[in-house]
Amino acid sequence: MLSVFICEDNEKFLNRIGKYVDNLIKAEKLNAAIACATPDPHKLLEHIQRNEVFGLYFLDLDLGCEVNGFQLAEKIRRYDPRVFIVIVTSDGESKHLSFKYVIEAMDYITKDAVDFEERICKCVLTAYQRHSERKGRKTDKLSLKLSEDVLSKDSVLFSKGSTILLDFSDITHIEVTPGKAHNVTVYCTSNKYFARHDLGKIHTLLDARFVRCHRAHIVNVEKIFNFNPEKRKILLNNDEELDMGGTYIEHVRQGLNAMYARM
Numbered sequence: 001m002l003s004v005f006i007c008e009d010n011e012k013f014l015n016r017i018g019k020y021v022d023n024l025i026k027a028e029k030l031n032a033a034i035a036c037a038t039p040d041p042h043k044l045l046e047h048i049q050r051n052e053v054f055g056l057y058f059l060d061l062d063l064g065c066e067v068n069g070f071q072l073a074e075k076i077r078r079y080d081p082r083v084f085i086v087i088v089t090s091d092g093e094s095k096h097l098s099f100k101y102v103i104e105a106m107d108y109i110t111k112d113a114v115d116f117e118e119r120i121c122k123c124v125l126t127a128y129q130r131h132s133e134r135k136g137r138k139t140d141k142l143s144l145k146l147s148e149d150v151l152s153k154d155s156v157l158f159s160k161g162s163t164i165l166l167d168f169s170d171i172t173h174i175e176v177t178p179g180k181a182h183n184v185t186v187y188c189t190s191n192k193y194f195a196r197h198d199l200g201k202i203h204t205l206l207d208a209r210f211v212r213c214h215r216a217h218i219v220n221v222e223k224i225f226n227f228n229p230e231k232r233k234i235l236l237n238n239d240e241e242l243d244m245g246g247t248y249i250e251h252v253r254q255g256l257n258a259m260y261a262r263m
Contacts, residue, residue, distance in 0.1 A: 002131045003035035003055030004124065007044045007072065008088065009064040013111060014039060017058050017088065020120045030128055041065065041072045053080040056106075056127040058120070061089035073105070078212065078247065081203040084127040086120075104200070141165040142205060144186060148194040164193065168207060172223040172236055174199065176216040189238065211255035214245040221255040229253070 004021050008014040018037050025032050035055060036047045041063050057076060061069040073085045085105045090112070106126065109119050143165055150158045158164055170188045176199050177183040184202060186193045203210065203218055213219045213234060219242060226235035232244040234252065244252060 002030070002032040002124075002128050003052055004032060005035055005044060005048070005055055005057045006037040007039070007041050007063065007069075008037075008058070008060040009039040009062070010060065011039065013060070013088070017120060020117050021058075021124055024121045024124055028125070030124075032124070032128055039063075041067045044072070045075060048076065048079060054083055056084040056086070056124060058086050058088055058123075061087055077200070078251070081200050081212070084123070084130070086123045140168045140207070142168065142171065142186070142202075144193055144195045144197075146193060147183060147196045150191065150193055153190045158193075166193065168209065168220070169222070171210075171220055172238060172240070173220060173242060174202060174210075174218040187240075208258060209255070211248075211251045213248050213252050214243055215248075217242055219252070221252070221259045224252075224256065227252060227256060 006014060006017050006021070008017060014037060018034060021034055024030070025034075035051070036044055038044055038047075053076070057073070059069040059072055063069060063072065067075075069087050069089070073087070076083055076085070087105050087108045089108070089110060107119060107123050109116060109123075113119060143163060145163045146158055146160055149160050152158065166186060166188060170190075172187045172189060174184055174186050177185045177194060182196060182198055184195055184197045184199055186195065199216070199218065203212065206218070209220055209222050210218050211221055219234060219236075223236050223238070224234055225237040225239075226233075228234070229244070229249045229252075232246065232249065234242040234244055236242065
């Protein structure tokens with residue numbers, strides 16, 4: 001099921017968006033529902049901390065408090081980078097700020113748009129279709145286009161520009177390549193691979209065993225040997241040590257708990 005979340009401090013637009021979404025769900029008989037509709041961003045964050053995070057989020061830009069829609073989107077993406085974000089605003093001139101926050105919004109809808117309802121509904125249908133495709137697509141491999149030549153342990157040369165498939169189970173962690181913006185290094189049990197990629201986007205291609213442990217790192221929780229939140233350190237089963245960002249400690253804890261629950 002696709003969960004829909006709405007955070008809008010203007011009651012008129014909160015109800016209006018909710019009505020459009022609800023009517024579409026009923027008309028199209030979608031397996032979807034409004035999980036939370038609130039004017040308070042803090043209540044939304046409290047809700048997703050206790051419940052399922054993944055879904056479609058309609059976020060007002062000006063929420064009338066110390067948190068704006070872009071900042072709220074960033075916080076939500078820390079829980080799950082795969083969510084769909086739509087910014088709704090009265091200020092059409094502030095769209096360029098979305099690049100500053102790197103929230104990768106699906107759409108940016110101004111409240112005075114003549115096609116306001118149509119665009120709200122289009123976002124729901126697009127998110128619903130993509131969500132359905134994700135559920136139907138079973139893959140445990142990461143497709144990676146190499147940005148550098150790599151020699152495998154079997155002395156096989158993978159040339160720059162070639163695309164390889166890496167088993168999720170073989171990946172230990174992924175990091176932003178030091179000194180190279182928008183480049184990542186994918187570490188596997190016996191090799192490492194380099195690609196021009198955004199860490200947030202690559203996270204969306206992975207499954208639940210991969211969690212963000214630092215703004216520059218993603219870790220495979222199945223490869224964790226020791227989790228030390230006090231020292232903010234992770235020891236992998238290959239004896240490699242990773243730093244943990246303070247805001248990501250709970251993400252790692254939840255990832256480990258989910259792994260144990262799957263066993």
